[in-house]
Amino acid sequence: MKFSTKLVFQLITLVFFAGNVLLLILIIISGTTQSYPINRYYWVEGDTSSIPNAADVTRWTFWGACGVTDDRTVCSESLAPAYPISPVDNFHTHDNVPRRFISERDAFYYLSRFAFCFFWIALAFIGISFILYILTWLSSVLLQVVFILMAFGCVFNVVAVILQTAVAAMAKSAFHGDNRHAKIGASLMGIAWASVVLSIWEFVTVAIWFTHDKLKQYYQGDSLTEKHHNNFFHRDTEALNVPEPLMSPDAYSPNPNPNMANDINTPIINPSGVTNAENIPGSTNLPIVREPITTPLPAVVPAEENGHKGINFFKIRRTHKPNPDDVSV
Known part of the structure; x- marks a missing residue:
């Protein structure tokens, strides 16, 4: 009509x-x-x-x-x-x-x-x-x-x-x-x-x-512009693909990612749940006890730290066997 x-x-x-x-x-x-x-x-x-x-x-x-x-x-x-x-x-x-x-x-x-x-x-x-x-x-x-x-x-x-x-x-x-x-x-x-x-x-x-x-045309243009902006931000989010940072149980630091071998902030935990602080250069002789991590959670790794060339602690662990006398309970 x-x-x-x-x-x-x-x-x-x-x-x-x-x-x-x-x-x-x-x-x-x-x-x-x-x-x-x-x-x-x-x-x-x-x-x-x-x-x-x-x-x-x-x-x-x-x-x-x-x-x-x-x-x-x-x-x-x-x-x-x-x-x-x-x-x-x-x-x-x-x-x-x-x-x-x-x-x-x-x-x-x-x-x-x-x-x-x-x-x-x-x-x-x-x-x-x-x-x-x-x-x-x-x-x-x-x-x-x-x-x-x-x-x-x-x-x-x-x-x-x-x-x-x-x-x-x-x-x-x-x-x-x-x-x-x-x-x-x-x-x-x-x-x-x-x-x-x-x-x-x-x-x-x-x-x-x-x-x-x-x-x-004006109102259709506004709708198309809004749709274009939404698609733009949506594409940016997908392109970055950055997950949300997850907090550890102590609510002060992000949970470590055990899959990142080169992360300098990731502690080495033996099966007894004790951190071998002696194996970390520059650390004190006092052991740092943490709860064993059972479920790995993703963590945000900055680009500059991801590309940091530091000491490979897992490699040191494989080449240098710890002395049982140095382990403290």
Whole structure:
């Protein structure tokens, strides 16, 4: 069930990506063809009958100012990129131009031109995100790239639509202020705001999946790191293979290992349980009596003592027979 829900959201987001790209393309091609329904798309329509060098009714599309014939947008060959919604610049005159277009000329000019550029940038980012999003179904490595590209695409898309809406509303208000007919193109403006909604949905969805993927990698990474550390220490313990030191019954010194013949600390015990201290060079004549050792226990032998070249007491015992008179009871 979880997999099915995720798949459904992925398909919905994919459709939204495709729809967003399509809407931006429709905005960009408005004014470039006389075919239906593209010839119905425009930003704002105004009465320019009394303005020299202008048609009776002018529609401003994405690529410039066009005339109207039978409610169809008819554009001439004077279209240009970043064409502003500014009758002063479009018709090269100030005669009979509404006053706001003259007093606020810079606002109309720059808002229109920046909106044109931002639409192109938004299409570039969202288009690349759409292609890479399809590849994220095969590998989640590209999810971070899609998230970054979609963030920029969403910002530029929203800003472009806001700027274009602002300049269209200002143009309509300027015509109405001069008692002229004007209206905003509902179709193209609706397409623009629909692209905003889709881009926001896409960005939020990709952000959620990207965050979920990062958190999943983070927690899995902690588990793998802890497991790796545990295995590391476990390997070290096995490699050293050092047994725990065992204490003798007197709880002061480790039990001697009778198997280590070269251990200088190991006393020599005869069957009677008496240590032949006389056989140890440098020892006193007083015997040291210890309890007989019945069960051998392992002892920790330092590396430097293990390799110590000293007197082999077992060898001395074999070559020098003890005098019975020297043995004390």
